[in-house]
Amino acid sequence: MSIDLPFHKSWFDDNEINEVIETLKSGWLTTGPKTKRFEDDFKDYIGCGYAIGLNSCTAGLHLALATKRFKAGDEVITTTMTFPATANVIMHERLCPVLVDVEPGTLTIDVNQILEKITPKTRAIMPVHFAGHPCDMDPVMELAEKYKLLIIEDAAHALETKYKGRKIGGLGNPTAFSFYANKNITTGEGGMLTTNDESLDEMVRVMRLHGLSRDAWKRFGKSGFSQWELRLPGFKYNMADINAALGIHQLKKIxxxxxxxxxxxxxxxxxxxxxxxxxxxxxxxxxxxxxxxxxxxxxxxxxxxxxxxxxxxxxxxxxxxxxxxxxxxxxxxxxxxxxxxxxxxxxxxxxxxxxxxxxxxxxxxxxxxxxxxxxxxxxxxxxxx
Ligand SMILES: Cc1ncc(COP(=O)(O)O)c(C=O)c1O
The missing domain is CATH 3.90.1150.10 (Aspartate Aminotransferase, domain 1)
Structure with missing residues (x-):
């Protein structure tokens, strides 16, 4: 079987290629000025308070949850119609994924079935904007408010999606985007977490790089050397400049x-x-x-x-x-x-x-x-x- 029209092909031109070459020549490959530029551009595009560059959407979902330190056995509600990553991160935190069926027609979470899944152990809801169609967020946000639940939006498919005229990522909930190879824009592998919460932004920046107080770019930056401190047992989830170099130009084509x-x-x-x-x-x-x-x-x-x-x-x-x-x-x-x-x-x-x-x-x-x-x-x- 020979496939001559593949399921996906990315679109790069000389802008992406030259930016990657320039990054290689600069000698700085990991998190640094290109990541910062991509984060700033992304934040402006979405219209949110903060955008943190990561190596995947999975990392964004995980960090948004991990920073909350829920108790083992607490429950997180999500949809059964999703990629395993959405629910895997719930299990990584020793929490219990509680699956909800989807609505016919859009395959997004059936909002009417969320209430019956809420128990005293429920801590969060993770809606997935499936195939790029938004979930009906107003009723989800009303439930979250009433039962004091966190919402983490899985927007792996939903860069450019709007709900009632507002961009996904700008509704005020931590929201994770994917720049995996076949996504609407790509950095090869990559992700971004958006939030309006300054303390979440700070915590995620520490947690994305082992739990260190300062990343390498700042440690060796112009403002003089400063040693890092280990604050928390974090992860290795940071975006690299070589990936951000692609993202900067992909975002312009969006x-x-x-x-x-x-x-x-x-x-x-x-x-x-x-x-x-x-x-x-x-x-x-x-x-x-x-x-x-x-x-x-x-x-x-x-x-x-x-x-x-x-x-x-x-x-x-x-x-x-x-x-x-x-x-x-x-x-x-x-x-x-x-x-x-x-x-x-x-x-x-x-x-x-x-x-x-x-x-x-x-x-x-x-x-x-x-x-x-x-x-x-x-x-x-x-x-x-
Ligand atoms: C719905 C959904 N959530 C999360 C992910 C994970 O994205 P990433 O590969 O960037 O971690 C995917 C990947 O395709 C996805 O489809």
Whole structure:
């Protein structure tokens, strides 16, 4: 099987390449002036108080939680339809992930089911802006306020997403973004935590680098040498300048990238709206999505093939696709450790067997989108029940 239209390709030009070369020539590769510049630009773009450069979104989720020092066994509510990282960090802190099903249409956390999962041990809620569509944050924030819970937003898919006209990352909750290779902008690997809380900003800056009081750039900086002190047992989660060099220029392209994604998503919508065997995801009135993923769900009862057979056929036609996701409660870890049952999460269970993500990125051409649409339509028409 040879794939000539991959699921994702990043878009760099001479600006990124020259900035990386300049970083290499400067001799300073790790956290330093480029990271600081990217953090400042990112903070301005989001319109938040603070932005801390990290080596992943996972690091951001983990640090936002770790700085709170909840008691082992306390509970954190999140969605079952997410990448393992969201819930792994809960377990790293010896806390218990409590999974909630998703709402049909957007696959974001079903806000109406959060209340029934809140117990005296609940400490936090981690909503995931799935595929770049925002969760309905007002009711989540009302619950958090009422029950004194922390909110940490997983915005791995949601750079550029707006909720009721406000950018995700600027709603006042600690929010973690990803710059992994296939994200809307990329630094290869990387992440950013945004917050309006000065003390969280300070704590995360210490915790991202082993718990040291000052990072190397400041220790050897112009203001004279000063020795570090170890404050806390921290982590090695800092962003390196060589990655930030990419981010600085990727961020400048963000509006153009979003325009192209939106145009291509509309082309897919148009092509698939007349195919009854396909369900396309919905957009709520409060949402301006980032169009990070374009997900289709197969109506399997109307087809003679399974989702996995569909994936084989589309890849045989040279088009790369991916699955986001097989829900967490279906994973062996959760079945074994938490005894999760399929009928506790009927919506996510059903979608997990029927969804796939089509390629959607600015380096694709209009012809590529038409090609993918035609391949999908052909597979459907050859396999109708
Ligand atoms: C929903 C979600 N959360 C968290 C992550 C982790 O991001 P990173 O790879 O930057 O740690 C991902 C990664 O794709 C994700 O999809």
């Amino acid at each position: 509006n153009n990238f979003l325009k192209i994604r939106k145009q291509y998503a509309a082309m897919y919508d148009e092509a698939f709206s007349q195919i009854p065997e396909l369900e396309i995801l919905e957009k709520r009135d409060y949402a301006e999505p980032s169009y990070h993923l374009y997900i289709i769900a197969l109506r399997l009862e109307q087809l003679t093939i399974t989702r996995d057979q569909f994936v084989d056929k589309i890849q045989s036609a040279g088009v790369g696709v991916a699955i986001h996701y097989q829900a967490l409660h279906l994973q062996p870890l959760y079945k074994k450790k938490f005894n999760t049952r399929l009928d506790d999460y009927p919506v996510a269970t059903s979608y997990s067997a029927r969804i796939l993500s089509l390629p959607l990125y600015p380096r694709m051409s209009v012809q590529d989108i038409e090609r993918v649409s035609n391949v999908v339509a052909d597979i459907i028409s050859c396999n109708r029940r």
